[in-house]
Amino acid sequence: xxxxxxxxxxxxxxxxxxxxxxxxxxxxxxxxxxxxxxxxxxxxxxxxxxxxxxxxxxxxxxxxxxxxxxxxxxxxxxxxxxxxxxxxxxxxxxxxxxxxxxxxxxxxxxxxxxxxxxxxxxxxxxxxxxxxxxxxxxxxxxxxxxxxxxxxxxxxxxxxxxxxxxxxxxxxxxxxxxxxxxxxxxxxxxxxxxxxxxxxxxxxxxxxxxxxxxxxxxxxxxxxxxxxxxxxxxxxxxxxxxxxxxxxxxxxxxxxxxxxxxxxxxxxxxxxxxxxxxxxxxxxxxxxxxxxxxxxx
Numbered sequence: 001x002x003x004x005x006x007x008x009x010x011x012x013x014x015x016x017x018x019x020x021x022x023x024x025x026x027x028x029x030x031x032x033x034x035x036x037x038x039x040x041x042x043x044x045x046x047x048x049x050x051x052x053x054x055x056x057x058x059x060x061x062x063x064x065x066x067x068x069x070x071x072x073x074x075x076x077x078x079x080x081x082x083x084x085x086x087x088x089x090x091x092x093x094x095x096x097x098x099x100x101x102x103x104x105x106x107x108x109x110x111x112x113x114x115x116x117x118x119x120x121x122x123x124x125x126x127x128x129x130x131x132x133x134x135x136x137x138x139x140x141x142x143x144x145x146x147x148x149x150x151x152x153x154x155x156x157x158x159x160x161x162x163x164x165x166x167x168x169x170x171x172x173x174x175x176x177x178x179x180x181x182x183x184x185x186x187x188x189x190x191x192x193x194x195x196x197x198x199x200x201x202x203x204x205x206x207x208x209x210x211x212x213x214x215x216x217x218x219x220x221x222x223x224x225x226x227x228x229x230x231x232x233x234x235x236x237x238x239x240x241x242x243x244x245x246x247x248x249x250x251x252x253x254x255x256x257x258x259x260x261x262x263x264x265x266x267x268x269x270x271x272x273x274x275x276x277x278x279x280x281x282x283x284x285x286x287x288x289x290x291x292x293x294x295x296x297x
Contacts, residue, residue: 002059003059003194003243004193004237005238006242008056008238009241009242010080010251011056014063014083018112021050021051021115022113024125025043026047027108027109029107033137034141035138035139037141046065051063052066056159058160059194060072060074061075064144065144068143068145072139072141073138079247080248080249081130081131081251082130083127083129083251084126086126097254098252098253102131102133102249108130108139109129110129112127155190157190158192160193160234165230167223170223171223178214179214181215181284182211183200198265201265201289202233203226204226205264207225208296210296240261245265266290272292277293280293
């Protein structure tokens, strides 16, 4: 599932590529993904609306529209968004990322017209396409003021890259779960939103802390190191446009680059880059955790 760095990459792309565009039409062959509305009603309610911008909370995407409406999208396991120009498909001379297999499972298409463009000019027409091989993703349209009150959004904890996530806030969160392991806490979206299985392992390796360490046994210096590692690892992953260890792709259909420098995630059986100890894998909270028994204590 795309985590905070992948979703932030998508948000940055959307704001650069489609902010200011107008939705002219919508198509879907998987209406079950659109919650609470038929495809026809959904289409009617978004047509003619201008895209004001994109934002996120944790792993959740919000596209604000004119007229006080917001699209809420959760990519789930295999979803990703692609932005294409209509003219891109005309007389192409070379293969690109859009041709890759992982980008071929298109189930929803928003048709867009760029700002300040003449009607029927191909260069001004775009599509926002939703590829999702397993069809688990979710699309919701609601009033902008009501989106934050949706149960699944309201229960989310502080975003891991927000200014509100300070060291003191982190300590406060840990104090609520003193008898749990740090590896579990980092994955609890109700406490800290945005961190999943990939970055949990990478953050704790960076901090030199074993995922099984119980919160109450961590000292203040170790807690500070974990906090700093959260910010450092996520910032680096955002800079490298996320991790593509499965279906995640950016809006150009391209993979991220963070998987090229993974140090423990899915590295079980390989030598640690720091000490040559074999990386181990264990189950923590029904998910795999990867760690180096020598570097992480």
